[in-house]
Amino acid sequence: DAKTTQPNSMESNEEEPVHLPCNHSTISGTDYIHWYRQLPSQGPEYVIHGLTSNVNNRMASLAIAEDRKSSTLILHRATLRDAAVYYCILRVPGQNFVFGPGTRLSVLP
Amino acid sequence: DVKVTQSSRYLVKRTGEKVFLECVQDMDHENMFWYRQDPGLGLRLIYFSYDVKMKEKGDIPEGYSVSREKKERFSLILESASTNQTSMYLCASSLWNLNTEAFFGQGTRLTVV
Numbered sequence: 001d002a003k004t005t006q007p008n009s010m011e012s013n014e015e016e017p018v019h020l021p022c023n024h025s026t027i028s029g030t031d032y033i034h035w036y037r038q039l040p041s042q043g044p045e046y047v048i049h050g051l052t053s054n055v056n057n058r059m060a061s062l063a064i065a066e067d068r069k070s071s072t073l074i075l076h077r078a079t080l081r082d083a084a085v086y087y088c089i090l091r092v093p094g095q096n097f098v099f100g101p102g103t104r105l106s107v108l109p
Numbered sequence: 110d111v112k113v114t115q116s117s118r119y120l121v122k123r124t125g126e127k128v129f130l131e132c133v134q135d136m137d138h139e140n141m142f143w144y145r146q147d148p149g150l151g152l153r154l155i156y157f158s159y160d161v162k163m164k165e166k167g168d169i170p171e172g173y174s175v176s177r178e179k180k181e182r183f184s185l186i187l188e189s190a191s192t193n194q195t196s197m198y199l200c201a202s203s204l205w206n207l208n209t210e211a212f213f214g215q216g217t218r219l220t221v222v
Contacts, residue, residue, distance in 0.1 A: 032207050043113075043199050043213030044152070051208070087152075091207050096167070097142065099152035
């Protein structure tokens, strides 16, 4: 299975930017980088995904390294509602979404 | 705006019972997945299906079976529930295209007593 590694936990202050890193050194050329988050007592929800270029949407930005071996999810202004577990996963041929432990983000008021 | 619906949010069953967990998606997705989530173990894939009547084992299929008779519905079956199957069960669906995201249901918290 395609592997990603993320820090176990991170902290941020409210209204400050948050950069959540992810390493995926074994990524292949056709693998998409996906980010999901899981709020307490809910199913995971999609945040953003990309292949090679940086991506922006209303929730976040995704910065992908030139060699694609790492990526960073950027929340531009963290709010208390952004406190969640964030998962970085690779979507690979075979169609499975393989989840690792993720990063637990705490947002301090 | 509900896209993936799981039939129950909470379920309590007795050991040895046959349990059906139902999942329905309204997005005409080819792929459907069943995961279980346990503290410290994250989400683990039980089974997935990429078409009607097709199924593939995931990482932890033992003790489970699945059924996909219609494209929109994917059922997880616990043939004889055991206490170690107490868990949160999550259903998801996606298009075949790698450049698309997965959608998850709200989860079913199953307790086997």
